[in-house]
Structures are given as structure tokens and as C-alpha cells.
Amino acid sequence: MLKYCSKKNKVFLIFTLSGFLLLLLFPPEIKADERIIQWIRIEGTISPATLEYVKKSFAHAREKNIECLIIQLDTPGGLDSSMREIVKLIMNAEFPVVVYVSPRGARAASAGVFIALSAHILAMAPGTNIGAAHPVSLMGGMDEEMKEKVVNDAAAYIRSIAQKRERNVDWAEKTVRESVSATAQEAEALGIADFVAEDKNQLLEKLDGRRIILDEKEITLQTTNVQVSLFEPGFKDRFLQRLADPNLAYILLMIGMWGLILEFFNPGIFLPGIAGAICLILSFFSLQLLPFSLAALLLIILAVVLFVLETQIPSYGALTIGGVVALTLGSLMLIEPSAIYVSIDWKYLFVGVGFTLSLFIFIIFYAIKAQLKKPTTGMEGLIGAVGVAKTDLNPGGKVYVHGELWTAVNLSPDELIKKGEEVEVIKIERMKIFVQRKEG
Numbered sequence: 001m002l003k004y005c006s007k008k009n010k011v012f013l014i015f016t017l018s019g020f021l022l023l024l025l026f027p028p029e030i031k032a033d034e035r036i037i038q039w040i041r042i043e044g045t046i047s048p049a050t051l052e053y054v055k056k057s058f059a060h061a062r063e064k065n066i067e068c069l070i071i072q073l074d075t076p077g078g079l080d081s082s083m084r085e086i087v088k089l090i091m092n093a094e095f096p097v098v099v100y101v102s103p104r105g106a107r108a109a110s111a112g113v114f115i116a117l118s119a120h121i122l123a124m125a126p127g128t129n130i131g132a133a134h135p136v137s138l139m140g141g142m143d144e145e146m147k148e149k150v151v152n153d154a155a156a157y158i159r160s161i162a163q164k165r166e167r168n169v170d171w172a173e174k175t176v177r178e179s180v181s182a183t184a185q186e187a188e189a190l191g192i193a194d195f196v197a198e199d200k201n202q203l204l205e206k207l208d209g210r211r212i213i214l215d216e217k218e219i220t221l222q223t224t225n226v227q228v229s230l231f232e233p234g235f236k237d238r239f240l241q242r243l244a245d246p247n248l249a250y251i252l253l254m255i256g257m258w259g260l261i262l263e264f265f266n267p268g269i270f271l272p273g274i275a276g277a278i279c280l281i282l283s284f285f286s287l288q289l290l291p292f293s294l295a296a297l298l299l300i301i302l303a304v305v306l307f308v309l310e311t312q313i314p315s316y317g318a319l320t321i322g323g324v325v326a327l328t329l330g331s332l333m334l335i336e337p338s339a340i341y342v343s344i345d346w347k348y349l350f351v352g353v354g355f356t357l358s359l360f361i362f363i364i365f366y367a368i369k370a371q372l373k374k375p376t377t378g379m380e381g382l383i384g385a386v387g388v389a390k391t392d393l394n395p396g397g398k399v400y401v402h403g404e405l406w407t408a409v410n411l412s413p414d415e416l417i418k419k420g421e422e423v424e425v426i427k428i429e430r431m432k433i434f435v436q437r438k439e440g
Helices: 007-025 048-064 080-091 111-118 144-164 169-177 184-189 200-207 235-242 246-265 271-287 294-312 318-333 346-372
Strands: 035-043 068-074 097-101 107-109 121-124 129-131 181-183 211-214 217-220 226-230 386-389 396-401 404-410 422-429 432-437
Touching: 035 048, 048 068, 048 080, 048 235, 068 107, 068 111, 080 111, 080 144, 097 107, 097 111, 097 200, 107 111, 111 129, 111 144, 111 169, 121 184, 121 200, 129 184, 144 169, 181 184, 200 226, 246 271, 246 294, 246 346, 294 318, 294 346, 318 346, 386 404, 396 422, 396 432
Parallel strands: 035 068, 035 226, 068 097, 097 121, 107 129, 404 432
Antiparallel strands: 129 181, 211 217, 386 396, 386 422, 396 404, 422 432
16 A cells, blocks of 8 residues: 555554554553542451451552552451461551551451551441450360460550551550450540541541651641452452351351261262362351351261261161261350351251251151061062952962962851852961961
């Protein structure tokens, strides 16, 4: 096409195409006048999945050069290791971090207290609370000396956080040692929370103009006319976080148990066994994120063993009763009672134990019924069978029964049984059947 253009037009066209190509390869950076605030939500149990989500949000915040990061917090607590990593991220952040305990009815309990206090600014919505940070062992069974060490370590850790952020150190230590808690208004009065904000708009309004120290430099927050960008967790993070629900952990445990039991009842089906094993593994993953009792878990495992033995050894209900008792006690004790914000809903406990009990009552009923039922195969299966006399029985003769011709003896020799009459088998001895005339 260029050969039909003039030289001047050719030069212009070449420069235009070159410029367009450079724009495609190296697009100019568009600097928005709006400042960006990144908003993330931490909800539910603090777990490795929560930590992964927070790490990703911090990395994203660094790339966007944000004004500040706001963490909307609502948690009953969680793993100490995950909490400490999140606190480290906040304490070493290159940008201001605000924790907002919200919405109404939310709480920052246990591990959530540490996260809340580590923020540069802590805000709370009305109707929320903070506190009860006494450490709880995931496995239980710590002796008094070990408990004292754990509490002292947590108390020192929360004191250091409170001192760094210039918050009420005495109250912070009490929330670990005495499990004290405070409402949003009380926290503000005690010097724990910086202020109370009704909603997001009021939060941004109260944040505007606030001064904080970041890397030994004073920074003034500007939160008017800002773009608030919500950083959502990915599917993997949401899935793993969902597993930290104690109700889901219990449901998976029950499904896994039923799957294995069904596999033992019907070996070779594979699907119940495979599904059960997967659910059990997921349940164990969930439980490691929760304050569970090892003794309770062992009781539930014992229940599974007893139920499986019931399928192999006829105990007429003894093993099942033991299994149901173990399952009930294990279910009630599974979550540590000291974990006041984490528990299994009673309806799931009732359904889990009730369904298992009903299932085995049904199985035992039919097992006993089968045991009491008279044999229908083999020589014993002939007892009570009806046949036809092929000869006169006076007292001996031939009888056709169950498709076979048998040598038969009339048990009532005074009553002649004629050929063609129906007879009933009474007993069998040495390949000879003893019969009598069928009444009616």
C-alpha cells in the first residue's frame, strides 16, 4: 500500500505506526488524583488461612502505595502462631494500619485483642466488645507450671504491644491474666480504642487529620475524597477459612465416621470409604485450628472402632451401646469449655449422635431378626417345607420336596398317606425325611 503514497505521507504514516506501537508496548502510567484506602475483612477464627489472606493483602497494599489499610475485625480468637505473624505484619507495615471492630455485635476476643492493639489506630463500632485474651491450649492437658509460662509469655507480649502503641498497658495485661473485656465506649474511656465510629463514613471522617508515627516520621492521614478498595480473599483462602468452623469440623468428622462404617458393612464399594477418609482428614485439619480436647477425639475414634467391630462380631448391641456412649461423651467434650466463643451447636450434636444411634438400632434389629429366622437353604431349610407324596407312605415311601425326590417316613403309621397327598417335613435324620400329612 505504501507504494501508492507520496514520500511525505510515507514518513508520516511510519512515524504514526511507530508511535502507536510504542504506546502499546510501554503504556504511560496514569496517576489518579484519588488516594486509595485498602479495606480487608478478618472474620471468624484466626487460622493459617487468615494469615495467608492478610499476607496477600499487605503485598497488594505495598504495590498500590495506599493511604492506609483498614482491617474490619470480628473474631472469637484462634491460633497463637497465626496471630503473632499477623501482629508482626502490622507492627512492621510501611503504611498506616487501622483496625475497625465492626459491625455491631462483633468482637475482638482472645487472639483478636493482640491484633486490635497492634494497629496504629483502633476504632470500634457501637455494640462491639474487646477482651478475654487468656490463652487456651489447643490440646489441653497442660500442667500448672506450663500454664503459668504460657500466660506470662502472652502477658509480656501484649504489654509490649500496648506500650508501643501507647495504649492502656495495665488493662491489656488484665485481659490476658483475668480475661477482662470491655465495650466499645469502655475501651475508648480506658485508652484502649482511639474512638467509636458508627459506620464506614464516620470512620473515614474521624480518621481524617489523625497523626501517627511511622518509621519515626509523623504522618497525617487524609481520608476525605478517597477511593476505598475492598481486597477480597481468593477461593482457596475462603475455603480454608471455612474449615475453621467447629460445626463444620464436627459434621466432617461424623460423615467420615459413617463412611468408614458403611465401607466395613459393604466391603468393595469404595465410594463410602474414600469419601469418609477425605472427610476425616479435612476434619482433623479443622480441629488443629480449634481448641479441641484430645481425650474427646480419642473417645470418638473408640466409638468408630466399636461400631466397626459390631459389623464383624455379633454382640447383639453391646458394642453399639458402648460406641454410642463414647460418641456422645466425645461430642460433648470435643471443644474445650474454656474456649467460650468457640463451640459446636447443640443441634449438630443431637443430629450426629441421634442419627448414628438410629442407624445401629435399625442394623441390630434386622441382624437379630435374621438370626431368629429359620434357615431357608441346606438340609435345615427343609424343616417345615411342604412336598408331595410320590408313593404311598406306609410308613415309608418317596416324597418330592424342593425339587428333589427324598426317601420319607410317615410319622403317623396308623394314618396312611396316599400318593399325591401333600406332606410337611418335620425332621431330617441321615438323609431321610420324616413327614406328616399337611393339615388343611
